[in-house]
Amino acid sequence: MVQKSKKPPVTKIDAPVPPKRRGRPRAYQPDVALGKALDLFRKDGFAATSLDDLSAATGMNRPSLYGAFGDKRELFIKSYRRYREDARVAMGGIFRDELPIRRRLERIYAVALDIYLSGESGPRGCFTVMTAASEAVHDPDIRAMVLEGFTELDKAFAACFRLAKEKGELSENADPVVLAQLASATIHTIAIRARAGMPRKELDAIVNGALDVMLRA
Amino acid sequence: MVQKSKKPPVTKIDAPVPPKRRGRPRAYQPDVALGKALDLFRKDGFAATSLDDLSAATGMNRPSLYGAFGDKRELFIKSYRRYREDARVAMGGIFRDELPIRRRLERIYAVALDIYLSGESGPRGCFTVMTAASEAVHDPDIRAMVLEGFTELDKAFAACFRLAKEKGELSENADPVVLAQLASATIHTIAIRARAGMPRKELDAIVNGALDVMLRA
DNA sequence: ACTTTTTTGTACCATTTCGCAAAAAATTCC
């Protein structure tokens, strides 16, 4: 076996052209299936979601699910990763925006609330918070991912405040790290309260009050 | 039978003397059994806790469990009520204490962290938050209880800040309601992060930073 | 001693759940 001709060298990582796979073609698109799985997990949580539910939601039958994503736990982990990616693309732009700090934060919370309040059968909250509240205690891998999610948010907020301070939008003795933790705390509280059914108006009010204090009138 | 001698008139509502029940005596104490059930629910959540688990933990077999507390959902609800009562007695005194505001809040958070970090197999977090993250979406009764839990905490904090303001410990333009929501947010964030495995030191630091900002250095 | 009352303990049932094996189907390669 001098030359390995097994795979044609994939220069373009995901070409829009189907790469002519060998056997029977898939009846599903992994991306959309994973999205459906994520929706279900967000709605019901890990324990209350059965493989049959997932099978029905994705349109894949159980063996296909298994072949594509592994067992239930692996599918959950992949769903969670997908959630984080989605959140990053939804947020990423705003964090790097050049708006004044108050506007920037308002936008961030608006997008967050869009995510938390979405869902056909009731608001779904923040998947990171949900996972922390359930699986994180018993599964070290999941716990690590969740912790990483928290610190990622903390850091993003901290960078936000640091930038604002450099631009003179905050007082000299403002501590970006502390403010970031408060900003995260506000994210967490609205995520939880959203899932408990609190209407958007009240959540917006909480955000506004928190911003008043953090940005120190 | 001129005088009704069926029951001796129970003037004292719960005498420490066992009231001579009629049939076979219970092999368990409902209070401690409910406590064990609460421990389990807090550890694993509703869906991941089976009746067999509960049976093993309480020492009662399933039919007895059913007879004493109703089905799984009812047992969960009773466990949650118990949690709230426990939390109230643990907190109640401090909220009404006459300490300076900073000290008072420090104590509150210390007690809260004691509750959230307790647990033989990992920190158990706040049961209200956990329940909001899971069952609250699908069960209106549970959702109502959880929402009530949130507003109860908000109100307690608000009273706290109102008192401090009256005593001149806060600036004139401080808004007790807004500060209370931030104080609740801080409770929520440490509850979640505790369950995600964040060590107490870091949680204490978050509390301290939050107090700095709320009490306006 | 016998009846009544209440709880326990054993056993059972219908359903759900996760996982997998084996056959059938759809496609490419030769």
Next chain:
DNA sequence: GGAATTTTTTGCGAAATGGTACAAAAAAGT
């Protein structure tokens, strides 16, 4: 057209789950 390859489909099976029926047990009343 036939072999090779990959996926789908069907269906099985062992275990767990929530709930209940029923007899045995343990106490008080008579």
